[in-house]
Amino acid sequence: GPTPRPDVHPLPPGTHLMFAQSGKIEFVPLEGYDMKKDDAKAVLHLPEKVIIGVAYDCVDKMVYWTEISSPSISRASIQGGDPTPVIKTDLDSPEGIAIDHLGRTMFWTDSVKDRIEVASLDGSQRRVIIDSDLVNPRAIITDPPNGNLYWADWNRDAPKIETSYMDGSNRRVLVKDDLGLPNGLTYDPQSALLCWADAGTHKMECMNPALGDRRKVLEGIQYPFGITSHGKNIYYTDWRRDAVVAVDRYAGRETDEFQPLKRTKLYGITTAYAQCPSGQNYCAVN
Amino acid sequence: DSTQGTPADCQPCPCPAGATCAVVPKTREVVCTNCPAGTTGKRCELCDDGFFGDPLGQSGPVRACRACKCSDNIDPNAVGNCDRETGECLKCIYNTDGFFCDRCKDGFYGNALASNPAEKCKPCSCSPFGTVGQQTGCSQVTGQCQCLPHVTERDCSACEPGFYNLHSGTGCQRCNCNPIGSTN
Numbered sequence: 001g002p003t004p005r006p007d008v009h010p011l012p013p014g015t016h017l018m019f020a021q022s023g024k025i026e027f028v029p030l031e032g033y034d035m036k037k038d039d040a041k042a043v044l045h046l047p048e049k050v051i052i053g054v055a056y057d058c059v060d061k062m063v064y065w066t067e068i069s070s071p072s073i074s075r076a077s078i079q080g081g082d083p084t085p086v087i088k089t090d091l092d093s094p095e096g097i098a099i100d101h102l103g104r105t106m107f108w109t110d111s112v113k114d115r116i117e118v119a120s121l122d123g124s125q126r127r128v129i130i131d132s133d134l135v136n137p138r139a140i141i142t143d144p145p146n147g148n149l150y151w152a153d154w155n156r157d158a159p160k161i162e163t164s165y166m167d168g169s170n171r172r173v174l175v176k177d178d179l180g181l182p183n184g185l186t187y188d189p190q191s192a193l194l195c196w197a198d199a200g201t202h203k204m205e206c207m208n209p210a211l212g213d214r215r216k217v218l219e220g221i222q223y224p225f226g227i228t229s230h231g232k233n234i235y236y237t238d239w240r241r242d243a244v245v246a247v248d249r250y251a252g253r254e255t256d257e258f259q260p261l262k263r264t265k266l267y268g269i270t271t272a273y274a275q276c277p278s279g280q281n282y283c284a285v286n
Numbered sequence: 287d288s289t290q291g292t293p294a295d296c297q298p299c300p301c302p303a304g305a306t307c308a309v310v311p312k313t314r315e316v317v318c319t320n321c322p323a324g325t326t327g328k329r330c331e332l333c334d335d336g337f338f339g340d341p342l343g344q345s346g347p348v349r350a351c352r353a354c355k356c357s358d359n360i361d362p363n364a365v366g367n368c369d370r371e372t373g374e375c376l377k378c379i380y381n382t383d384g385f386f387c388d389r390c391k392d393g394f395y396g397n398a399l400a401s402n403p404a405e406k407c408k409p410c411s412c413s414p415f416g417t418v419g420q421q422t423g424c425s426q427v428t429g430q431c432q433c434l435p436h437v438t439e440r441d442c443s444a445c446e447p448g449f450y451n452l453h454s455g456t457g458c459q460r461c462n463c464n465p466i467g468s469t470n
Contacts, residue, residue: 022334023326045308047317047328050335052365068335068366093366093377111364112377136364154363181363199363263323264334267365 017235018043018063019226019244019269020051021260025063027078027272028244028258033233035246037258044076044083053097053226053268055106057121058276064121065268066094066108073097073108073123078272086123096140096151096185096268100166101276103144107166109137109151116140116151116168129168139185139196139226142166145277150174150194150209152182161185161196163209174209184227184236184269189277195249197224197236204234204247218252221245226269237266244269302330302342324351335365338373345371357399359387359406381407393422395429415453416442434458 016027017035025044029036043063053066057075064075064086071091076083087094092112099106099121107118107129114134119126135155142149149168152161159179164171175182180200187194195206195217202221207214223239233255234247243259244266260266299307301318308319321330324337331342333351340349354360354368356375359382361367367377375387382398383391389398390407400406410424412431416439424431424440433442434457436449445451445458452458 042319045317045319047326048332050366050370069370095365136361156361183363262320264326265336 013274015230015274016272017228017230017244017269018054018056018272019237020054020065020267021262022264023047023049023051025051025054025065026260030230030271033231033246033248033255035235035244035256035258040258040260043078046083051267052095053108054270055097055099055268056270056272057099057101058273059101059104060121062121063272064097064099064106066097068093068095073106075121086121087119087126095138098140098142098149100142100144103166105166107140107142107149109134109140111136111138116149118166129166130164130171138183141185141187143187143189145189148209150185150187152185152196154181154183154200156181156200159200161194174212175207175214183225186227186229186234188229188231190231193229193249195227195229195234197221197227197234199223199225199239204236206249216252217249218247218254221247221254225265225267228269228271230271235269235271237269239265242266300329305330333370335370336367338368338370340371356387357382358401359398381409390426393424395424395426411441413437413439413441413443413452415455416444416457436460 015030018027023046024042027043028040049067050069051065051067055064061078062075063078066073072085073087074083074085094108094110096109104121105118106121109116115128116130117128134153137153140151147166149166150163159182160173161175162173180198182196182198184197192208193206194209197204203219204217206217224236225239227236232249234249236245238245242263243257245254246256248255301307302322305318306320307316309316317328318330324334325341326332326334331344333339337351339351341351359378359380361379364377368375374385378387380403381391381394390396393410394407396407398406414420416433416437418432429440431442436446436458438444438446448461449458450461
C-alpha cells in the first residue's frame with residue numbers, strides 16, 4: 001500500500017551502503033561489517049531514470065548520481081530533500097562519479113565523450129581534465145588527503161587503471177597487464193589500497209599505488225559492476241546475481257550477499273559514512 | 287488518502303499485477319514502486335536498461351520488453367546500449383552505425399553484419415592525392431573512393447597505365463612517351 005514520501009526517504013544515522021538499481025537508489029545499513037538486509041530500503045525513487053554512478057558527500061550528507069536516460073548529474077540530501085540537477089548539458093553517457101569532500105568538487109567519467117571532468121559540487125566551475133587516450137572510462141575515485149584521482153577504462157583492446165593529480169596533471173598508467181573488464185574501483189585510505197573488480201578476469205585485486213605491489217584478493221567472482229570498501233570488507237554489485245556481495249579482503253572470500261526483491265541489474269555502489277574521515281588537502285586550504 | 291473517511295479513500299494501485307504503489311505528497315502523484323521484472327517507470331511503462339519496448343502500449347500496440355537488437359555490434363559490458371522505447375541503438379561498436387548498428391559508419395566500408403569483427407567495417411583510407419576533394423568517405427559496400435581523372439585502385443592510390451604524377455592533386459597526367467623509343 002501507499003507509503004508517505006516515496007521519492008525521498010531520510011536515512012537514519014550510521015554507515016550505509018548505497019547502490020543504484022533501475023530508477024532508484026537503495027541503501028543497506030551496516031552494523032559493523034554486516035549488511036542489515038532486513039532494513040534495506042529505497043532512499044530515492046526516480047522511476048524514469050537509469051542511474052549508473054553514485055557518490056556520497058560526507059560533509060553535506062548528500063548523495064550524487066549520474067543518469068543516462070536524459071544524461072545528467074543530480075544530488076539530494078539523504079536527510080530528505082528534493083533531487084536537484086547540477087549538470088544538465090554537454091553530457092552523453094556519464095558513468096562513474098567521485099567526490100572530493102575536502103576540495104568540495106566532483107569528478108565524473110563520460111564513456112561517449114571519452115573524457116573526465118571536474119566541477120564544484122553545485123555544478124559551477126566545470127572543466128575537462130582528461131580528454132585523450134580514453135575508450136570506455138567508467139569507475140573513478142578520489143583520494144582527497146593525497147590529492148590523487150584514480151580511474152579505470154574497460155577498453156577491451158587495452159584495459160587500464162590510471163592515476164593523476166586532481167587537476168589531471170601527472171597522469172600515469174598504474175595497471176595494464178592481466179586486466180579484462182575492470183568495471184569497479186575503490187580506495188581504502190586506512191590501508192592505502194586501491195582495489196578493483198574485473199568482470200573479464202573474474203578477479204578482485206588490490207595494490208598500494210605508491211608501491212605497485214599488486215595482490216589478488218579473490219578469484220572466480222561473477223560479474224562485478226561497482227565496488228566500494230569499508231574497513232576489511234569490500235562490497236560489489238553483481239550483474240549475474242543482481243545482488244550486493246560482501247567480500248572479506250583479508251580472508252579472501254565472499255561472506256554475505258544481499259539480493260533486493262526486484263530482479264534487475266545493480267549499478268554503482270558507495271559507502272555513506274556517518275562521519276567524514278579526518279584529513280585535509282591543499283585544495284581545501286587554498 | 288486514508289484520512290478523509292470516505293469509501294473511496296483507498297484505491298487500487300494503477301500498476302500491473304503484483305506491483306505496489308505510493309503517493310508523492312507534494313504532487314499527489316501515484317508511483318508504482320515494485321514493477322514486474324524487466325519494467326520500470328511511474329506506471330511500469332518503461333523497459334529496464336538494455337531492453338526496449340512499450341510494455342503498456344502507450345504509443346501503439348503493446349510491445350513486451352526485449353533485449354536491445356543491435357546486430358551483435360554492441361558491447362554487453364556497456365550501459366545505455368539502446369533507446370528504451372524505440373530500440374534505436376546508441377552505442378554501436380566495430381565502426382558500425384545506424385538504427386540497428388547494421389551499416390558501417392562514415393569513412394568505413396564492408397559488411398557490418400559479418401560474424402567476424404575483423405571482417406566487419408574497414409577504414410576507407412582514401413589516398414588524399416588521388417581522391418576528389420580529398421574526401422575521406424567511400425562506397426559503403428565496395429569501399430571504392432571517388433578518384434580523380436585517370437586515378438585507379440580502390441583507395442585512389444595509383445595512376446592508370448600510361449599516366450603519371452598522382453601527387454599533382456588534380457589527377458594523373460598522360461605520359462606522352464614516343465611509341466618508337468619506348469620499351470612498352
